[in-house]
Amino acid sequence: MKNFDANKWARPNIRDLIPYSSARDEFSGEDYIFLDANESPFNSGLNRYPDPYQCELKKSIAELKGCSENQLFLGNGSDEAIDLLIRCFAEPGKDRILSIAPSYGMYMVCADINGIGFDPFLLNSDFSLDPPTLLQSVKPETKLVFLCSPNNPTGNNLDEGAVRQILESFQGLVVVDEAYQDFSAKPGFLPLLEQFSNLVVLQTFSKAWGLAGVRLGMAMADPSVIAYLNKVKYPYNINQLSQDAVLKAIGEVDLVEKKIGMIVAERNRIMDVLQKMPGILKVFSSDANFILIRVADAGEVYRGLLDKGIVVRDRSSMPLCDGCIRITIGTANENKLMLEALVELVESNSL
Numbered sequence: 001m002k003n004f005d006a007n008k009w010a011r012p013n014i015r016d017l018i019p020y021s022s023a024r025d026e027f028s029g030e031d032y033i034f035l036d037a038n039e040s041p042f043n044s045g046l047n048r049y050p051d052p053y054q055c056e057l058k059k060s061i062a063e064l065k066g067c068s069e070n071q072l073f074l075g076n077g078s079d080e081a082i083d084l085l086i087r088c089f090a091e092p093g094k095d096r097i098l099s100i101a102p103s104y105g106m107y108m109v110c111a112d113i114n115g116i117g118f119d120p121f122l123l124n125s126d127f128s129l130d131p132p133t134l135l136q137s138v139k140p141e142t143k144l145v146f147l148c149s150p151n152n153p154t155g156n157n158l159d160e161g162a163v164r165q166i167l168e169s170f171q172g173l174v175v176v177d178e179a180y181q182d183f184s185a186k187p188g189f190l191p192l193l194e195q196f197s198n199l200v201v202l203q204t205f206s207k208a209w210g211l212a213g214v215r216l217g218m219a220m221a222d223p224s225v226i227a228y229l230n231k232v233k234y235p236y237n238i239n240q241l242s243q244d245a246v247l248k249a250i251g252e253v254d255l256v257e258k259k260i261g262m263i264v265a266e267r268n269r270i271m272d273v274l275q276k277m278p279g280i281l282k283v284f285s286s287d288a289n290f291i292l293i294r295v296a297d298a299g300e301v302y303r304g305l306l307d308k309g310i311v312v313r314d315r316s317s318m319p320l321c322d323g324c325i326r327i328t329i330g331t332a333n334e335n336k337l338m339l340e341a342l343v344e345l346v347e348s349n350s351l
């Protein structure tokens with residue numbers, strides 16, 4: 001949609017909400033004597049509340065991503081953005097969200113926590129998306145559609161034309177979770193932001209940036225949508241240590257790009273090795289930092305690897321994922337040990 005109206009689509013009590021106004025909302029600046037927030041006056045580097053809107057950090061991220069600061073929301077992980085999107089735009093006990101399946105589990109958990117109906121929409125068996133059928137599955141109560149590209153746990157990108165069709169035809173918000181976009185050879189969906197005011201793109205510093213412990217995620221969308229997320233977030237949702245850590249990491253972006261290059265090279269190499277390994281029934285192609293494989297007995301492979309000290313994720317209970325195991329790309333040495341362990345499992349004939 002090109003003229004999405006966030007005010008019309010928002011939950012009525014959130015539209016009418018008067019948000020909490022913090023001391024730093026009411027006055028900000030430098031070189032003042034701050035006696036307004038009941039902070040300690042003794043400088044420890046952390047005695048002051050952090051910037052509630054993370055202006056310095058947003059400036060840096062906006063530049064990195066090529067968006068403007070008012071198109072950017074920062075959350076305590078992208079999980080916070082997922083939760084807030086649902087809370088702002090879906091009415092408990094009445095509205096619903098739809099998500100592709102298999103995909104990231106948090107969409108359903110956040111819907112459940114908020115009392116929002118959840119409709120999984122099954123991908124094709126090759127994990128591609130059929131837009132006309134998805135659009136037919138949308139109900140009058142469906143307020144948000146969650147897509148994920150590259151998708152977790154499948155690893156594939158969604159087709160740009162397919163996502164465009166959904167953006168054009170669905171009246172509500174289309175959230176594209178791009179947690180793994182930095183590993184992908186495709187351009188992703190940020191370039192469509194100016195064109196579609198119902199598009200929300202989620203990215204994170206948890207995966208390619210190597211900062212899962214910092215908890216910083218991003219939502220990028222039309223400023224009218226971002227304003228709603230800011231209205232309901234905790235006043236100081238991004239702590240000072242996290243803001244500092246991410247600013248520092250962005251200053252060393254070359255280092256991150258080098259690491260991404262190494263992970264992508266390892267991923268491609270391991271896909272080739274796995275493809276030739278007997279006992280591996282299928283290696284799904286991946287644009288992320290993990291590979292999904294199919295084996296005859298996922299439980300047995302999972303336990304066999306665990307016995308050898310290697311933890312992977314058994315995804316065989318997910319829709320379309322019979323016999324599937326998801327393996328994250330580690331260091332070259334970790335990957336070598338993983339491949340050796342898999343070969344041993346094959347040779348001892350337990351595969």
Ligand SMILES: *Cc1c(COP(=O)(O)O)cnc(C)c1O
Pocket residue numbers: 076077078079080104148152177179203204205206207212215216217
């Ligand atoms: C890992 C992952 C996230 C996690 O995001 P955080 O920023 O760590 O909260 C979000 N979406 C998908 C699809 C993921 O796989």
